[in-house]
Amino acid sequence: MKILCVADQRSPLVYSTGIKERFKDVDLVLGAGDLPMDYYGYIVSSLNKRLYFVFGNHNLKHYDRLARKSQAFSFDPESVNQHSFGSILATGRVIRDKKTGLIIVGMGGSIDYNHGVNQYTDSQMYLKLFRLIPRLLWNKLIHGRYMDIFLTHSPPRGLNDREDPCHRGFKSFVWFLDRFKPKYMLHGHIHLYERNIPREIQYKNTKIINVFDYYVLEPEL
Ligand SMILES: [Fe+2]
Numbered sequence: 779m780k781i782l783c784v785a786d787q788r789s790p791l792v793y794s795t796g797i798k799e800r801f802k803d804v805d806l807v808l809g810a811g812d813l814p815m816d817y818y819g820y821i822v823s824s825l826n827k828r829l830y831f832v833f834g835n836h837n838l839k840h841y842d843r844l845a846r847k848s849q850a851f852s853f854d855p856e857s858v859n860q861h862s863f864g865s866i867l868a869t870g871r872v873i874r875d876k877k878t879g880l881i882i883v884g885m886g887g888s889i890d891y892n893h894g895v896n897q898y899t900d901s902q903m904y905l906k907l908f909r910l911i912p913r914l915l916w917n918k919l920i921h922g923r924y925m926d927i928f929l930t931h932s933p934p935r936g937l938n939d940r941e942d943p944c945h946r947g948f949k950s951f952v953w954f955l956d957r958f959k960p961k962y963m964l965h966g967h968i969h970l971y972e973r974n975i976p977r978e979i980q981y982k983n984t985k986i987i988n989v990f991d992y993y994v995l996e997p998e999l
């Protein structure tokens with residue numbers, strides 16, 4: 779099984795006429811945030827594969843439009859089960875992908891550094907994660923595992939993150955990994971401008987991968 783993962787910027791290798799040839803054996807696409815919706819649309823229409831995504835802290839035009847449509851004073855992206863451009867919003871959801879059998883848990887947003895859209899404190903993030911627990915326990919009971927892939931925008935605190943206020947990860951994510959042991963955590967948000975910076979790190983049961991630009995995952999499950 780192959781999963782094409784994208785985050786943070788349009789990759790010239792993905793956003794090209796060669797996409798079909800280069801990624802023809804991909805089974806699924808995952809978007810880890812900060813990408814424009816039309817990029818997802820391009821990938822979905824080119825590869826004709828399902829794409830699950832979370833929103834980051836940038837490129838939120840589409841997110842804003844959803845917020846205005848909802849006419850709510852404060853907009854909660856989790857309340858939207860959004861299908862647009864053929865892409866499926868995974869934030870705040872526990873998804874069992876029928877075709878691959880993978881259990882994917884999505885959680886978008888970044889740490890609150892200037893009170894902008896889709897930024898959260900760690901306490902807020904704990905609450906969001908707590909809401910997923912019943913479904914995760916159900917999965918453990920029925921499928922023998924809580925989840926396979928934790929798809930986020932932000933990294934966990936101290937793992938693949940940075941020290942500046944904008945790029946600090948969530949402590950709550952570390953707790954979540956400790957407790958629910960996904961095989962993989964895929965995130966973006968941390969831009970990698972040098973090729974030799976490692977993008978993978980093993981943390982207990984979880985391989986944490988920064989999928990900045992693009993990354994092809996062949997999960998061993
Ligand atoms: Fe980004």
Ligand SMILES: [Fe+2]
Nearest residue numbers: 812834835967
């Ligand atoms: Fe970001």
